[in-house]
Amino acid sequence: MRVMLLGANGQLGATLRHLAPPTATVVPFDRTRLDLRDVERIEPCVRGCQPDVVINAAAYTAVDKAESEPDLAFAINAVAPRALAESAAKVNARLIQLSTDFVFAGDRPVPYVVDDDPRPLSVYGRSKLAGERAVIDTLGASATVVRTSWLYAAHGQNFVLTVLRLLESRESLNIVYDQVGSPTWSGSLAGAIWALCGLTDVNGMLHWSDNGVASRYDFAVAIQEEALERGLLRRKVPIKAIRTSEYPTPATRPPYSVLDNRRIVTALGFGPCHWRDNLRTMLDELATT
16 A cells, blocks of 8 residues: 655654554655645646555644634645645545544534534634535545544644643643643554555544543643653642633634544444543653653
C-alpha cells in the first residue's frame, strides 16, 4: 500500500509515520515539498506519487489567528482538500480527510453523532467544514472524513505542551472549566487511521476521539498530576477554574464538543482508550526523550 501523507511533519503526520505498518510505503509531503496554498501543484504531486491512499493531515490550525486570516484558512482547509479529492479520483486513490469537533456549535450536552447538523462558531471551524463538504461533494460515497477533538502529541503545538510550559514558568494558571470535550492522543488517532487504510469498504463521515470527557480545567489538572509523578515538573502550581467569559479570545470555541465514536468503533472492531490512560502514555514518551 502506497500512502501519500500530507502534513508529514505535524503532530499527527509525524505520529502516522512513526506508527506506519510494514505493509505501507509512506511518501511524506510537508510544506516545503507541497505548499497547499499552491493549488496548481497538487495534481502533479498526486499524479507523480501514484498513491493507493492519500491521508490529508495538513491543516491551518491557528484557531484564533484564522479570525484575521480567513482567506488563508479557507485556502488550506477547504480549497486544497477539494483539489486533493479531484486529484485522488484521477489516479483511483482513496482520500482520508481529517477534520475537527469545531464544526459543531456545542450548544447541547450530548455527544455529537456523525449526522448531526454542523454549525461552526469560528472561521477555523467554517473552513474545516467547507473542506469536509468539498471532499464529499467531489468523491461522493467513497469519501472518508475523520473528525477528531483536542488533539495532542509529545511534539508540535498543543494544549498539553502549552500547559506544561506554563506550569514551569508561572506561579499560577487560570483555565476555563466551561469548555468540555474529549482529549485525544495522536497515537490513538493514528492507529485508527492506519486501520481504516486497510478497510476499503469503510467510508463516509467518522468520529474518533479518546473515551471519556473533560473540561479544559480537568485536563490541565490531570496534566499537572501525571507530569509531577513522572518528574516532568519541579513543583505543583495552583490552577484556578474560570469561565470562558473571563478569558476572551478572537475565536469562539464550542462549549461542548464531545464526539460519538460508535460508528467507527463498530467498523474497526476496536475502540479508543480513556483519555487519561493515553495522556499517561504520551507523558511517558515525553519523559524518556
